[in-house]
Amino acid sequence: MGAHSVRLARIALLPLLLAAGCAAISPDASVAPKAEAVASQPAAASRATEPSAAPTPQPVPAVTPAPVAPKPALQPENKADRPATKAPAPSARPPAAPASTAAKSTPPPAAATSSSVAPPTLDLAALKEQLKETKAIGVFTKLTLKNQVDDLLQQFRDYYQGKAKVTMAQLRRSYDLLLMKVLSLLQDADQKLAAAIVSSREAIWALLADPKKFATLEG
Amino acid sequence: MINRTAVLSQVLLVAAFFAVPSSAADDAALKKDMTSVIALQGLPCGQVVAVKVNAENDYACSCKDGNRYRVYVNAAGRVVVEKQR
Numbered sequence: 001m002g003a004h005s006v007r008l009a010r011i012a013l014l015p016l017l018l019a020a021g022c023a024a025i026s027p028d029a030s031v032a033p034k035a036e037a038v039a040s041q042p043a044a045a046s047r048a049t050e051p052s053a054a055p056t057p058q059p060v061p062a063v064t065p066a067p068v069a070p071k072p073a074l075q076p077e078n079k080a081d082r083p084a085t086k087a088p089a090p091s092a093r094p095p096a097a098p099a100s101t102a103a104k105s106t107p108p109p110a111a112a113t114s115s116s117v118a119p120p121t122l123d124l125a126a127l128k129e130q131l132k133e134t135k136a137i138g139v140f141t142k143l144t145l146k147n148q149v150d151d152l153l154q155q156f157r158d159y160y161q162g163k164a165k166v167t168m169a170q171l172r173r174s175y176d177l178l179l180m181k182v183l184s185l186l187q188d189a190d191q192k193l194a195a196a197i198v199s200s201r202e203a204i205w206a207l208l209a210d211p212k213k214f215a216t217l218e219g
Numbered sequence: 220m221i222n223r224t225a226v227l228s229q230v231l232l233v234a235a236f237f238a239v240p241s242s243a244a245d246d247a248a249l250k251k252d253m254t255s256v257i258a259l260q261g262l263p264c265g266q267v268v269a270v271k272v273n274a275e276n277d278y279a280c281s282c283k284d285g286n287r288y289r290v291y292v293n294a295a296g297r298v299v300v301e302k303q304r
Contacts, residue, residue, distance in 0.1 A: 138252025
């Protein structure tokens with residue numbers, strides 16, 4: 001009788017244990033069927049296109065402690081590059097940012113700039129590593145993104161070698177578009193990484209837009 | 220003996236019960252991956268509704284809007300999306 005009850009208990013426990021294992025996995029699966037990604041893209045796009053809105057997201061500080069080392073070097077130069085590179089960008093942006101969101105996001109920067117001038121940023125290596133490791137993007141998607149990043153880097157290479165007919169403004173547009181693609185893939189499933197990328201966007205651009213820094217990237 | 224068989228059959232039943240959702244989850248993840256890849260190439264699709272594995276890293280995708288694509292990795296390591304007729 002005792003042996004019977006032990007067996008019964010085993011049989012009853014097995015499904016429960018298996019179910020518990022599946023329950024731990026199910027939240028990941030629930031992220032997949034979300035059809036709202038497309039709908040929420042414009043919101044993220046407006047968030048992404050406004051560098052001033054970047055310091056406000058909360059998850060950013062949590063992501064960046066380790067790779068922050070190169071940040072101080074990047075930030076000041078970033079500002080120096082802005083006047084030259086910023087000019088073409090706004091022409092591509094206005095459609096993305098509605099007036100209401102612009103009005104909404106303007107007050108925080110005033111407060112944010114006084115408290116924390118430099119938003120935490122990722123260096124390229126850390127960003128690459130985190131993108132490789134994230135489970136928010138499938139393998140094929142990652143490979144496609146890598147192809148597109150390589151294509152963009154090739155465009156920069158050609159531009160600096162005088163081979164390409166593209167302008168810096170066009171390169172900036174391509175860069176913004178690529179970043180938007182990455183963000184739209186990440187924003188629902190890996191918000192921390194998405195926020196970190198948003199805050200690193202100008203720092204990365206500073207690396208790409210400066211021929212000397214770009215050369216160091218290549219080497 | 221009968222008890223052992225009963226236990227074994229129950230274990231198999233439970234395993235089969237949980238194996239199906241697991242493969243379904245993999246399938247959903249693959250469809251999502253393919254949807255992203257096709258969208259990243261700027262091709263019309265909407266959503267991938269069926270994926271057939273042709274070979275390793277080679278898939279035939281059917282989209283919700285009726286388009287069909289072959290998605291594969293070429294020798295250069297690039298993801299190629301080819302429209303099928």
